[in-house]
Amino acid sequence: MRPKQTKSLQSNTLAGWLMSGPALLLITLFLIVPFLLAFWFSFTNQRLISPNPTQFVGTSNFEQLLGVGTLVLQPEKAEDGSLVVSATGELSYPRVRDFTRNNPDFQHLNGMREWFGWEWGNTKILVLARDLVFMKALTNTLFFVAIVAPLQSIIALLLALMINQKLRGINVFRTVYFMPVVVSIVVVSLLWRFIYDGRSGLLNNLLQFLSFGHFQPVDWLGNPDTAMWAIIVMSIWQAVGFHMVIWLAGLQNIPLTLYEAADIEGASSWQKFRFVTWPGLRNTAVLILVVITMQAFALFSQIDVMTNGGPLDSTQTLVFQAVQRGYEQQNIAGGSAISVLLFLIVLTISLVQRYVTRER
Amino acid sequence: MAGLSLQNLQKTYGKVEVIKGVNLEIEHGEFVVFVGPSGCGKSTLLRMIAGLEDITGGELSIGGQVVNAMQPRDRGVAMVFQSYALYPHMTVYDNVGFGLRIKKTPKDERDAKIREAARILQMEHLLDRKPAQLSGGQRQRVAIGRAIVRQPEVFLFDEPLSNLDASLRMDMRMEISKLHQDLGATMIYVTHDQVEAMTLADKIVVLNAGVVQQVGSPLELYHRPANLFVAGFIGSPKMNFLDVTIDEIGSGVVTVSGPDMKPVSIPVATDGLKVGAALTLGTRPHQMQAADHGPITATVALVEHLGNETIVSLRLPSGKAIVAALDGDFPVTHGATLHLTPEASKAVLFDAHGTALQVT
Numbered sequence: 001m002r003p004k005q006t007k008s009l010q011s012n013t014l015a016g017w018l019m020s021g022p023a024l025l026l027i028t029l030f031l032i033v034p035f036l037l038a039f040w041f042s043f044t045n046q047r048l049i050s051p052n053p054t055q056f057v058g059t060s061n062f063e064q065l066l067g068v069g070t071l072v073l074q075p076e077k078a079e080d081g082s083l084v085v086s087a088t089g090e091l092s093y094p095r096v097r098d099f100t101r102n103n104p105d106f107q108h109l110n111g112m113r114e115w116f117g118w119e120w121g122n123t124k125i126l127v128l129a130r131d132l133v134f135m136k137a138l139t140n141t142l143f144f145v146a147i148v149a150p151l152q153s154i155i156a157l158l159l160a161l162m163i164n165q166k167l168r169g170i171n172v173f174r175t176v177y178f179m180p181v182v183v184s185i186v187v188v189s190l191l192w193r194f195i196y197d198g199r200s201g202l203l204n205n206l207l208q209f210l211s212f213g214h215f216q217p218v219d220w221l222g223n224p225d226t227a228m229w230a231i232i233v234m235s236i237w238q239a240v241g242f243h244m245v246i247w248l249a250g251l252q253n254i255p256l257t258l259y260e261a262a263d264i265e266g267a268s269s270w271q272k273f274r275f276v277t278w279p280g281l282r283n284t285a286v287l288i289l290v291v292i293t294m295q296a297f298a299l300f301s302q303i304d305v306m307t308n309g310g311p312l313d314s315t316q317t318l319v320f321q322a323v324q325r326g327y328e329q330q331n332i333a334g335g336s337a338i339s340v341l342l343f344l345i346v347l348t349i350s351l352v353q354r355y356v357t358r359e360r
Numbered sequence: 361m362a363g364l365s366l367q368n369l370q371k372t373y374g375k376v377e378v379i380k381g382v383n384l385e386i387e388h389g390e391f392v393v394f395v396g397p398s399g400c401g402k403s404t405l406l407r408m409i410a411g412l413e414d415i416t417g418g419e420l421s422i423g424g425q426v427v428n429a430m431q432p433r434d435r436g437v438a439m440v441f442q443s444y445a446l447y448p449h450m451t452v453y454d455n456v457g458f459g460l461r462i463k464k465t466p467k468d469e470r471d472a473k474i475r476e477a478a479r480i481l482q483m484e485h486l487l488d489r490k491p492a493q494l495s496g497g498q499r500q501r502v503a504i505g506r507a508i509v510r511q512p513e514v515f516l517f518d519e520p521l522s523n524l525d526a527s528l529r530m531d532m533r534m535e536i537s538k539l540h541q542d543l544g545a546t547m548i549y550v551t552h553d554q555v556e557a558m559t560l561a562d563k564i565v566v567l568n569a570g571v572v573q574q575v576g577s578p579l580e581l582y583h584r585p586a587n588l589f590v591a592g593f594i595g596s597p598k599m600n601f602l603d604v605t606i607d608e609i610g611s612g613v614v615t616v617s618g619p620d621m622k623p624v625s626i627p628v629a630t631d632g633l634k635v636g637a638a639l640t641l642g643t644r645p646h647q648m649q650a651a652d653h654g655p656i657t658a659t660v661a662l663v664e665h666l667g668n669e670t671i672v673s674l675r676l677p678s679g680k681a682i683v684a685a686l687d688g689d690f691p692v693t694h695g696a697t698l699h700l701t702p703e704a705s706k707a708v709l710f711d712a713h714g715t716a717l718q719v720t
Contacts, residue, residue, distance in 0.1 A: 255443065255445070257441045257443050257445035258445050258447060260410075260412050260439075260441070260445065261439070261441060261445040261447075261506075262458075263411070263412065263431075263432045263433065264410060264411070264412070264432045264433065264437065264438065264439050265433065265438075265458055265459035265462055265506075265510070266431075266432075266433030266434075266459060266462050266463060267433075267462050268462075271462055275447065275450075275458070276447065279447070279448075279449035279450075280448075280449075282449070
């Protein structure tokens with residue numbers, strides 16, 4: 001008997017630390033340290049390469065990003081008090097730049113640009129933002145999440161329900177639906193750039209063929225109205241297989257006898273889904289919702305490869321902006337501030353989701 | 361009124377025959393138990409009656425109506441599963457009322473029926489709980505309650521007590537028996553436990569390898585098994601089998617003897633029997649007495665004192681083992697030699713095919 005051999009690995013702390021050492025080191029180096037550094041940088045004026053020393057600037061990065069203001073414009077009046085009307089019958093308003101450029105009365109609006117606005121009677125109400133590109137990135141990202149999270153979960157669930165049936169050759173379908181997940185997102189993005197091509201892209205050709213030539217080709221990625229939708233469709237297609245597999249695992253965890261019992265009690269297909277399948281998928285649904293939301297917020301590669309944030313900033317996203325500022329504009333502090341904001345947004349949403357879907 | 365009629369019922373999976381032509385008549389209100397070893401097809405047969413398995417061949421009628429192609433819900437059956445098949449996210453109240461809810465039974469009526477079922481099964485205090493908060497026996501009660509509320513013509517039980525511990529099994533067995541008396545409905549019960557079969561059934565159906573071996577009341581099966589399989593399956597401890605040959609044929613009686621047994625006369629119909637033919641003598645452990653000059657001589661190999669009786673395992677000169685159930689206080693020790701007499705009037709003779717010989 002050699003007693004040393006029987007000593008369990010758990011009690012051998014040194015071996016344990018040695019074995020987990022490489023992983024711990026890498027995680028610390030590339031996850032924990034950058035995470036903490038980002039917090040610190042977001043409160044400084046750190047540049048990627050700069051001869052000047054780094055200075056602590058407080059929350060000015062965040063003020064710069066999140067600064068918004070409103071401006072109420074009254075129509076211009078002539079000296080007699082009547083409204084000035086142009087030749088085309090439109091009212092005339094003072095220029096926004098008169099308020100945002102060195103106007104001592106409107107210091108708080110200095111440097112802001114028009115974001116959006118609406119009219120209230122003759123009055124024009126404008127919302128101004130200090131960092132218009134960031135605001136567009138923020139709204140685009142939220143829009144992307146709002147569309148992708150529900151749509152992708154539902155499509156993945158439908159696919160999972162379909163491939164959960166016992167049919168001959170069902171594994172072929174499982175493989176086909178899962179394939180895009182295995183392919184690198186960069187490769188997928190490149191391919192879809194060809195599909196979306198404005199002149200001879202596959203999508204335009206297909207639509208022209210189906211409409212007997214009546215369809216006018218659209219430059220899907222070059223048109224501000226369609227670019228984001230094009231990215232959304234492609235993103236859903238790419239990742240839906242992954243979530244389908246998670247749903248499938250959830251589906252297969254539901255005991256078959258529950259369906260048989262429901263059959264005997266006379267439940268219809270819909271009732272079986274409503275009363276057996278869906279409640280049985282509850283935990284899976286929470287997981288999928290959180291995972292998809294996080295992934296959707298991290299939208300970057302598709303943008304980087306396909307549109308670079310354009311056209312007209314219509315596909316700017318938070319992560320893309322963070323990278324652009326940090327590395328292309330060498331503004332590490334600004335990029336870090338965006339990362340920190342993104343972290344807080346995702347954390348908040350995840351906590352809300354967990355609270356809403358909690359076990360009651 | 362719902363009796364069942366099974367005519368040449370068959371089930372095959374691909375080329376594997378599972379049920380090989382079952383003919384059976386079940387009267388309304390009868391308690392029928394399908395019993396047999398694992399894989400004999402008893403559960404498959406029950407599931408065919410429930411409508412959970414397709415019927416490959418033959419005809420199944422419930423209440424005089426052929427139901428081969430009918431959906432489970434239209435057959436007027438309720439089923440209790442071995443795994444209970446309770447919906448884990450619903451309370452006991454909702455579980456019991458599920459079938460009624462599916463059928464859109466008015467709320468008041470539903471409530472009354474659920475409470476009535478709960479009263480019958482003495483589980484009124486459990487109605488607000490979820491299945492996870494119940495013990496095995498309570499869960500099975502809920503499953504039975506779910507069957508009761510629908511007031512079906514036919515109850516199907518698929519090994520309902522297999523997951524319960526021994527004492528609870530006995531209690532539930534009595535409750536099911538009482539339930540049958542109270543409701544007066546037809547019940548079909550599948551089990552591999554011959555004690556359950558003996559205690560519950562009006563009529564036992566012994567199945568082996570997809571073929572009905574014998575149909576009859578518990579005592580019929582016990583005293584007059586149709587073949588070696590039934591003889592060995594029903595009764596505990598198992599029936600002893602001895603190889604014998606016919607020495608002499610009288611009127612209504614044959615004298616047999618064998619390597620392990622001196623001549624014994626057994627009453628039996630003698631038609632077609634020949635002197636010298638090889639038979640098997642079956643005698644139950646409880647039908648053997650120790651006697652000074654008994655025809656069977658054996659060495660005691662194992663003694664189990666149970667108090668009310670003593671189970672003695674013995675080795676015959678040929679090396680075969682037999683079991684005798686003797687008086688509780690019978691003085692016997694390991695290694696002793698015993699002389700035993702089989703009770704001739706209750707012994708059964710089987711021919712070379714294993715079929716029991718008729719008694720005049």
